[in-house]
Amino acid sequence: MTTVTLTINGSVVTREVQPRTHLADFLREDMQLTSVHLGCEHGVCGACTVLVDGAPQRTCIDFAAAADGVSIRTIESFDDDPVMAALRRAFSVHHGLQCGYCTPGVLATAYDIVTRLPGADPARIREELAGNLCRCTGYAGMVAAIHEVAANPPSRPADAVRAEPLAFAGVKRASPAAPAAVAARAAPEADSAPYAAPTLPADAAEIALSEILDLPADKAWAVLRDVETVAACLPGATLQAFDAGAGVARGVFAVAIGPMRASFEGAAKVSFDDGERTGRIGGGGEDKSSRTRADGQLDFALNAVDGGRSQLDIALRYNVRGGLAQFSRGAVVAEAAKLLIGEFSGNLAKAAAGEAVDASATAGGIGFALKALSARIRRAFGL
Ligand code: FES
Ligand code: FES
Numbered sequence: 001m002t003t004v005t006l007t008i009n010g011s012v013v014t015r016e017v018q019p020r021t022h023l024a025d026f027l028r029e030d031m032q033l034t035s036v037h038l039g040c041e042h043g044v045c046g047a048c049t050v051l052v053d054g055a056p057q058r059t060c061i062d063f064a065a066a067a068d069g070v071s072i073r074t075i076e077s078f079d080d081d082p083v084m085a086a087l088r089r090a091f092s093v094h095h096g097l098q099c100g101y102c103t104p105g106v107l108a109t110a111y112d113i114v115t116r117l118p119g120a121d122p123a124r125i126r127e128e129l130a131g132n133l134c135r136c137t138g139y140a141g142m143v144a145a146i147h148e149v150a151a152n153p154p155s156r157p158a159d160a161v162r163a164e165p166l167a168f169a170g171v172k173r174a175s176p177a178a179p180a181a182v183a184a185r186a187a188p189e190a191d192s193a194p195y196a197a198p199t200l201p202a203d204a205a206e207i208a209l210s211e212i213l214d215l216p217a218d219k220a221w222a223v224l225r226d227v228e229t230v231a232a233c234l235p236g237a238t239l240q241a242f243d244a245g246a247g248v249a250r251g252v253f254a255v256a257i258g259p260m261r262a263s264f265e266g267a268a269k270v271s272f273d274d275g276e277r278t279g280r281i282g283g284g285g286e287d288k289s290s291r292t293r294a295d296g297q298l299d300f301a302l303n304a305v306d307g308g309r310s311q312l313d314i315a316l317r318y319n320v321r322g323g324l325a326q327f328s329r330g331a332v333v334a335e336a337a338k339l340l341i342g343e344f345s346g347n348l349a350k351a352a353a354g355e356a357v358d359a360s361a362t363a364g365g366i367g368f369a370l371k372a373l374s375a376r377i378r379r380a381f382g383l
Helices: 023-030 083-091 103-116 123-130 138-149 180-183 217-224 227-235 325-329 329-354 366-379
Strands: 001-008 011-017 050-052 054-056 070-075 205-213 236-243 248-257 260-273 276-286 292-305 309-321
Touching: 011 023, 054 103, 083 103, 083 138, 103 123, 103 138, 123 138, 123 248, 123 309, 205 329, 217 227, 217 292, 217 309, 217 329, 227 236, 227 248, 227 329, 248 276, 260 292, 309 329
Parallel strands: 001 070
Antiparallel strands: 001 011, 050 054, 050 070, 205 309, 236 248, 248 260, 260 276, 276 292, 292 309
């Protein structure tokens, strides 16, 4: 058993939990919060969505033991909240529910939408709501209700304002160079690329990471400069073609986060500034099976550090639309990105030394994702 202390609906709670108990079962069975509904139990349907540190999060794929220190709100806690009251009224007026099974999860997401994106239009609302599935009502009434409230959201009580999102146990915030600083140093993209450059919303998700490479900067840069080698070093990436003149790479990027697996096929433009040792990769791709589109821009900067080594700073901004959209904001994604960069840098060092890159590290994202989850669990238990 593991002892966890967390805040649930404003009350501090300390409980012993089994390592295998997932957060949804803990909330339903131990805390009697039966608004937390279980549909798929695979992170797909969104029925189990609650607010964790102010952000919507699925609870069927998180362990209760990893929730130490977080603050959770289920819809039982929103009786006096003016935003939720407006949403409830609007859902009733616009027929936003029928059987109600999906409704608690939908309302948690709707609350996030109207408070984070006031004035959101129906298209954006549909994107944001893509991670919540409804089997009976359909989505027109939900979108109309959320649109109405988002147009003029009531102000929230001060204690309901999100303070520090995604502070889930086991996920430490990266502390590399600030993303804006890295992006400012990156090479500007040429306009002539024969592909659509990614258009990212102002509130696109952002991950910043730093990795020390066991290579002198000039050697590391020579490897980073070689697109084929970089693609071979990136777990889950398969380069199909690279047009060196246009700087456009086409390929497939396979990822697996928890139970979700996706294979994004698309194109990216790669540009370098050799003087500054910076680069930018911008592009997007689509996973046809889940009808999910991901766009992103990755800026990187390489600097020499002591001991003949170098530091790689990476700033990634991305936006995901479609079936897997809600996954893209989860804490596991940040953990997975850290592991991916770690494996990537290890592969780079091998490539620079003329060694063969481990085929299993580049074959796909599935084993890698399991490592992401197990790393998170190990940290949660202090192992
Ligand atoms: S029950 Fe959690 S996403 Fe379906
Ligand atoms: S209202 Fe029935 S599943 Fe959504």
